[in-house]
Amino acid sequence: MHGEVAPGASMTLRGIGKDYDVSMTPAREAVRRLVAEGALSMSLSGRVSTPVLTNERVEELAALRSLLEVELASRALPRAHMALIDRLQSINGTVSENVAKGDPSGYIRTNLEFHRTLYLRAQAPAILAMAETVWLQLGPTMQALYGKMRRAEPPHFHRLIIAALKAGDEPGLRLAVRSDVTQGLKRLTD
Amino acid sequence: MHGEVAPGASMTLRGIGKDYDVSMTPAREAVRRLVAEGALSMSLSGRVSTPVLTNERVEELAALRSLLEVELASRALPRAHMALIDRLQSINGTVSENVAKGDPSGYIRTNLEFHRTLYLRAQAPAILAMAETVWLQLGPTMQALYGKMRRAEPPHFHRLIIAALKAGDEPGLRLAVRSDVTQGLKRLTD
DNA sequence: CATAGGTCAATGTGATCACAAATTCCGGCA
DNA sequence: TGCCGGAATTTGTGATCACATTGACCTATG
Numbered sequence: 001m002h003g004e005v006a007p008g009a010s011m012t013l014r015g016i017g018k019d020y021d022v023s024m025t026p027a028r029e030a031v032r033r034l035v036a037e038g039a040l041s042m043s044l045s046g047r048v049s050t051p052v053l054t055n056e057r058v059e060e061l062a063a064l065r066s067l068l069e070v071e072l073a074s075r076a077l078p079r080a081h082m083a084l085i086d087r088l089q090s091i092n093g094t095v096s097e098n099v100a101k102g103d104p105s106g107y108i109r110t111n112l113e114f115h116r117t118l119y120l121r122a123q124a125p126a127i128l129a130m131a132e133t134v135w136l137q138l139g140p141t142m143q144a145l146y147g148k149m150r151r152a153e154p155p156h157f158h159r160l161i162i163a164a165l166k167a168g169d170e171p172g173l174r175l176a177v178r179s180d181v182t183q184g185l186k187r188l189t190d
Numbered sequence: 191m192h193g194e195v196a197p198g199a200s201m202t203l204r205g206i207g208k209d210y211d212v213s214m215t216p217a218r219e220a221v222r223r224l225v226a227e228g229a230l231s232m233s234l235s236g237r238v239s240t241p242v243l244t245n246e247r248v249e250e251l252a253a254l255r256s257l258l259e260v261e262l263a264s265r266a267l268p269r270a271h272m273a274l275i276d277r278l279q280s281i282n283g284t285v286s287e288n289v290a291k292g293d294p295s296g297y298i299r300t301n302l303e304f305h306r307t308l309y310l311r312a313q314a315p316a317i318l319a320m321a322e323t324v325w326l327q328l329g330p331t332m333q334a335l336y337g338k339m340r341r342a343e344p345p346h347f348h349r350l351i352i353a354a355l356k357a358g359d360e361p362g363l364r365l366a367v368r369s370d371v372t373q374g375l376k377r378l379t380d
Numbered sequence: 381c382a383t384a385g386g387t388c389a390a391t392g393t394g395a396t397c398a399c400a401a402a403t404t405c406c407g408g409c410a
Numbered sequence: 411t412g413c414c415g416g417a418a419t420t421t422g423t424g425a426t427c428a429c430a431t432t433g434a435c436c437t438a439t440g
Contacts, residue, residue, distance in 0.1 A: 038319070063261065063317070123246075130320060137316075
């Protein structure tokens with residue numbers, strides 16, 4: 001999810017087991033779960049690797065992020081008090097730090113933390129779980145994206161999100177979330 | 191998914207294995223996958239059962255169906271030719287038969303086949319997979335719903351969907367799909 | 381008769397093993 | 411030098427086992 005492993009990286013059951021000091025059995029169960037969630041792909045022979053996403057797939061996942069996260073933000077809006085907004089601003093500072101540091105994995109992690117913190121207020125665990133599944137599928141590919149980014153951009157749309165939350169502006173919030181989610185992924189399909 | 195097992199039904203690894211003439215290992219992997227997809231729930235002790243959904247959860251899943259399936263229908267619309275519409279009408283006939291027969295599981299199965307046939311035209315496998323995950327989570331509860339239905343209602347909204355497809359009416363299609371998806375689930379939360 | 385305590389069966393977990401399939405690697409041939 | 415083929419290693423699958431824990435049943439007691 002955090003883009004710590006590159007797209008197309010392959011792994012073996014025995015290797016995973018050795019890494020975590022367990023036998024093949026728990027490694028197999030973890031892998032099967034991640035395959036079910038789309039975070040890993042399995043060849044017909046059972047070999048497992050991180051998926052290499054086609055442009056069409058990335059476009060779909062971006063559309064899913066947009067659909068789900070706009071809904072989550074919209075549901076969170078009426079419950080978003082000042083304490084939450086302060087928290088979001090603080091996280092946003094950490095995001096900027098990671099941008100400055102040039103740490104792609106840290107950037108992805110704190111960026112997702114920003115979104116998750118907001119969406120937790122939506123009190124919609126099933127929808128949030130789906131959104132996290134999408135994040136999981138995009139993880140490896142996101143790393144490739146932010147590795148390619150020439151200029152590290154500050155979290156512009158995050159500020160729009162915070163502003164819309166403060167103003168209680170629902171259409172503005174929906175647009176800001178959609179823009180933030182779509183922005184980076186757009187570049188990925190070029 | 192087809193509502194063949196009631197909500198809250200519990201099952202054991204050895205029991206599943208015996209049913210399908212395999213050992214515990216494949217049963218465990220299947221169960222873990224279904225748990226990851228939300229189709230089964232697992233207690234802290236590892237016991238597995240079909241989930242009993244709260245009203246809030248049903249509302250969430252209905253919202254997810256609405257979001258995802260409206261998008262899928264919208265993407266399928268430009269690609270929907272006459273052959274597809276004929277196919278949908280044929281499936282719709284089978285749906286009516288199952289309604290008349292009073293076969294809840296058959297009704298759910300053919301109803302989902304109607305939706306899947308339309309959505310396959312959207313050429314969006316990731317979104318369709320998410321929608322099917324939602325169907326999976328709703329399966330057992332759907333059975334409880336259609337078991338409670340006094341009067342078996344004909345697939346009214348399906349006809350609206352077909353009409354909108356014929357007319358190329360996108361707003362009408364979106365509304366028809368949203369209504370069809372929401373209709374039954376609304377009654378479930380009372 | 382109800383309830384609490386204790387015993388026993390049932391269940392999930394993780395490890396290990398045998399086996400088949402596939403991938404890789406290496407040598408030989410064109 | 412490039413490509414093909416076979417052998418050996420790697421890898422996933424399914425089965426079985428030991429063990430700890432949980433849940434259920436049964437009995438005894440108030």
